[in-house]
Amino acid sequence: SGPLLLVENLTKHYPLGAGFFKRPFSVVRAVENVSFSVDAGETLCIVGESGCGKSTVARLLMRLVDPTGGRVLIDRTDIAGLKKHELRVHRRRMQMVFQDPYSSLNPRLTAGQIITEPVENFERLSRKQRNALAADLLQKVGLAPEMTHRLPSELSGGQRQRLGIARALSLKPSLIIADEAVSALDVSVQAQILNLLVDLQQQMSLAFVFISHDLGVVEHIAHRVAVMYLGRIVELAPCEALFAKPVHPYTEALIAAAPVPDPTRVRLAVPVEGEVPSPINPPTGCAFHPRCPLAVERCRIEVPPLVPMADGRVVACHVRAPATESPAVAAKSGP
Ligand code: SF4
Numbered sequence: 001s002g003p004l005l006l007v008e009n010l011t012k013h014y015p016l017g018a019g020f021f022k023r024p025f026s027v028v029r030a031v032e033n034v035s036f037s038v039d040a041g042e043t044l045c046i047v048g049e050s051g052c053g054k055s056t057v058a059r060l061l062m063r064l065v066d067p068t069g070g071r072v073l074i075d076r077t078d079i080a081g082l083k084k085h086e087l088r089v090h091r092r093r094m095q096m097v098f099q100d101p102y103s104s105l106n107p108r109l110t111a112g113q114i115i116t117e118p119v120e121n122f123e124r125l126s127r128k129q130r131n132a133l134a135a136d137l138l139q140k141v142g143l144a145p146e147m148t149h150r151l152p153s154e155l156s157g158g159q160r161q162r163l164g165i166a167r168a169l170s171l172k173p174s175l176i177i178a179d180e181a182v183s184a185l186d187v188s189v190q191a192q193i194l195n196l197l198v199d200l201q202q203q204m205s206l207a208f209v210f211i212s213h214d215l216g217v218v219e220h221i222a223h224r225v226a227v228m229y230l231g232r233i234v235e236l237a238p239c240e241a242l243f244a245k246p247v248h249p250y251t252e253a254l255i256a257a258a259p260v261p262d263p264t265r266v267r268l269a270v271p272v273e274g275e276v277p278s279p280i281n282p283p284t285g286c287a288f289h290p291r292c293p294l295a296v297e298r299c300r301i302e303v304p305p306l307v308p309m310a311d312g313r314v315v316a317c318h319v320r321a322p323a324t325e326s327p328a329v330a331a332k333s334g335p
């Protein structure tokens with residue numbers, strides 16, 4: 001039946017500095033040619049440093065912004081073609097959980113009102129139905145029934161994030177897009193929320209697009225991982241394979257730089273050096289070349305294509321994942 005979500009060549013450029021003469025001086029290449037799919041019940045994590053375009057991908061999936069190019073299909077429906085009322089229905093299937101639930105929850109509504117509100121945007125509920133729905137959703141996310149009367153300000157960070165999740169679940173979506181959904185929480189609370197998400201996924205066959213800069217979080221919940229660097233996916237691999245053997249030098253550096261929860265695991269050698277370059281004037285060729293210890297001349301000139309590897313991953317790197325070699329290159333590397 002195909003994937004639940006299919007993203008093809010998604011691109012978003014923002015004009016920058018539309019100045020005095022209303023001419024944009026430049027563009028921010030926030031997302032460049034991003035393609036991936038997500039199956040029902042699957043968790044795809046998108047990982048990368050801040051500014052790599054992962055949050056823009058989330059907004060494009062929700063169609064909160066329109067793409068410059070490419071398309072997003074959910075259940076084979078192109079969301080670019082949806083009319084306003086169809087978009088409403090589409091958004092029922094795709095819900096978002098944000099980093100800071102506090103800023104996304106109405107401070108004047110009680111928990112019960114917050115989590116039943118999305119449903120009430122679609123249908124009228126009697127008081128009895130509303131109470132039953134609130135009780136059911138609170139229970140799903142592990143909150144006590146009496147929480148229904150609390151205001152967001154009376155809840156802890158973890159409780160508020162549970163509330164954000166309950167609200168996202170209220171419309172029975174098939175896909176949840178979570179943008180740094182646990183990043184603001186203490187580590188122990190993070191683990192509880194991640195376990196809750198995994199439980200809910202199994203119960204409800206939910207798919208997640210889980211966006212995070214934190215590899216520890218990603219390793220905990222991902223089925224597959226897409227690594228983004230300056231607007232592009234540079235490696236997309238099954239989670240275990242990615243952590244066991246990163247192929248792209250940037251993936252390798254990210255994993256090497258992450259705190260290692262398991263001290264017996266061997267650290268890799270390459271540190272990520274240098275600042276993240278700006279997406280306004282990204283480096284030519286492979287955008288990672290100014291920071292890459294393996295860079296060769298070609299890296300400064302040609303953007304490496306994503307090349308499928310034998311173990312099912314795709315990698316964009318001239319050195320680690322060379323595209324079908326030209327005779328000239330083959331001759332050079334021969335004996
Ligand atoms: Fe490094 Fe070149 Fe590979 Fe880019 S293409 S990651 S610069 S070796």
Ligand code: MG
Nearest residue numbers: 050051054055
């Ligand atoms: Mg972000």
